[in-house]
Amino acid sequence: MTSIALSQPSATSWTPVCRNLATLSLLVISACAIVREMSSVPWPSAMAGAGLLVFVILQWRRISLTYRIFAIIAPTLATSLWLAGMIDGSTVAKGLDRAAFFAFFLTSLAVLRESAKSSALVRRCGKVLVNQPPGRRYLLLAFGSHLFSVMLNIGALNVLGTMIRRAIRPSSDPEAQRIATIRSRRMLTATLRGFCGVPLWAPTSVTMLLVLSGIPELSWEQYAPLGLCWTLLFVLWGAILDRFAYPSPKTHQVSGGDLSQLLPLAALVALVPGLAYGLARMSGLPLFSALLMCAPIIGLVWIWVQYRGLKTRVKGGLFLRRLRRSFPETFTNQRNEVVLFTSSGFIGVILVPLVDPQAASALLIQANISNATLMVGLSLTMLACAFIGINAILTVTLMLGVLQQVPDLGVSPLIQASVIAITWAVFAGASPFTASLRFISNFSGVTPLRFGVEWNGWFSASVLAIMYITLYVVL
Template identity: 70%
Template sequence: MARTLSTFCLLTACFCALAREFSDWLVFSPLAGGALVLFAFLQWPGISLTYRIFAILAPVLGFVLWIRGAVSAAVLAEAIDRSAFFTLFLTSLAVLRESAKTSQLVSRCGTVLVNQPPGRRYLLMAFGSHLFGVMLNIGALNVLGTMVRRAIRPASDPESQRIGGIRRKRMLTATIRGFCGVPLWAPTSVTMLLVLSGIPDLTWEQYAPLGLLWTLLFILWGAILDRLAYKRPRVQYVNGGNLSYLIPLVGLVALIPSLAFMVSQLTGLPLFSALLICAPVIGLTWIWVQYKGRPTRIKRGLLLRRMKRSFPETFINQRNEVVLFASSGFIGVILIPLIDPVAASEFLAQANISNATLMVGISLVMLAFAFIGINAIITVTLILGALQQLPDLNIAPQAQASVIAITWAIFAGASPFTASLRFIAGFSGISPLRFGIQWNGWFSASVLAIMYVTLYLVL
């Protein structure tokens, strides 16, 4: 009963988020807020302590600020709408991940990637991990990490162990770097959700070409460092499998923003909102295709059974993420009116802080908070909210988005507190701290150095 009611609450919040995209009716805001509060109450035993704090802090802070007249009812409604939209983001993309979990295409592509010859294995592993990450989020690391573990089973002699260790290190660093490139552009990443929510003057269509360029350079730079770090082994050619298996996966990844763009043009919705409408449709169609060869009646029954059994469990298992996203979005909106933009602008002018120094400082703050365990969702929400309040800010939105996205990509593969690094380190046999600093540290530091130098040259 609790699972059914919790699922209904999530779907109600999602419906209200979509309704607010089409309508100005304020009635949907309190309805969404009530649904989210009830969801948190029902799922309270399964919510971690840290997230419980956010679940309590957000409504209490909103109520206190409203009572004291610091924020208006309109701001509260906007904060609730942001929470509901973030919930829609999680729920919508959960359908896509649920579909990919049982796809033979994903399994086949993973097998092809881990069996490539050394000369091209790194680049293809990074590229494949990136594609998987767009579709599966952190589930991509589970798929590829498991396959790497199965593929590397060296003999007991020292030389075989040494070679196996090097191969494991190269494949896992390629996997995490490719995965960390997802925040640089992918509309399915939480980074893009926060960036586009926090910079109203920027659309995904405007940023995506630049983000894709950063992604390409990010992956290629990792490949260059890998090639410089390891001599090319003298081995016979290995048939790693047909790379044409990757083509459908590339097409599927490209389909997501393409279909969203078409829906956006037809409906007038922002592209990100259109994407969250398209993702479940693509996911359900993908599941339908997985049942190919069976009669239509059987496929329909299997699809409905999966929607009834698996989907609610998938949605509810995101209880911690739902609470974190919804609370962070809410807190970020209600705190923005408390910022004095004039005082902040005067401080920057008196301190003679240049645009480049400001953006470097923001990047360093994000990194520092990530390394002490403070969730980046809160950090980025508050930083972007404060930036948009500065009246004399003349930094291009694309530059702001680029700094946030690149910094996010770096700490995702460096901070031992990030889920991605903890996850991939589990397949390496070493601690997340050692993986992030020793295995991936030079790559992270070099990318940051290049970005900081570029900022001082351009801004």
């Protein structure tokens, strides 16, 4: 009894120390990624690798088994290939640089999400969206969910899902229950589809990270206008299907609140790429890298603004306490994502040199596969992997790496990026293995499979059908 009692305080006291050291490791890795973006000095690669090793060791006990496998496979595979002479040290260094940049991506955007989740502006906008009249509720909820998701990622589903559940009042009347069920279904579906539109363009989405890393000749500013067009069509198509499925009821229209309250949030979403664009022009950095550097600054300023009205000394104390208490937990809670992203990015880089470009090209010619069929096959492969639980990060990383090795591919980088982004947006709202669908289904009372197939299946299938037909017409 005594030995157990004595051991408990030491374990408890070690947890904050472990969390702080892991946080420091992530900050070091992020700094290494920034240095590599701004210069060609080689030492940050090795330092980032050491930082990742320290982070994994410190967080090992709390990393899920599936992600532990990734953490073991990545270094084992690299060591085996290097000893066999199939890759060299420069390839390993490139893989470490990719892994460090992915860790920087997660760390940078975590600051933005941490600041957004405590914002009164976000809660106020959520109430305005949920309380809109039926005729315009779907469209506004979808666009509002999209804005929230750019800043909060999957946290947006929690904010809006909670508000939707509170807005649906229970009733013993069967007709009232039926109407409440339909209302809940429409609102949750709109919220999910707005969230699923984020991979189509948003620089804060992992999809854009993978696409821009996998297609070096494509920049975010080149793709963003087209991605925004896909997002608009994606949301509007969902609204059209919703209107045909649920005609507008002839009820008394009530005001749902002042929509101008959404303008500050929209301005904040626009501020992130706007500020990044200015930094990129001044520094010569890629826009995506500049955005990741600006995001933490905007997040920290946003937290500071949340304490407005207080004396500077009190505000400073609260701000520093938030940094010490919340951020280490926020960063280390991403341990599984850090392992998955960095391992997938690293594996993708070290496996690409093993692909024989000439053999791949000859195989495509011999099989007589058209460019349209190739892109449809890529999309269907992503979907199949998503529906059997294979993470899309690894799938997309490997497929993009192979595609870039094929000479004279004949498919524009914009088309490659569009196919991947649209497919990602579709399976994010259809596969029961995706975190977004599992999360939103908790508020619906139905299983993720039923939500994705029955509630959102027709929308997903129609989007894919339109894309596939367009590919065959264009290519």
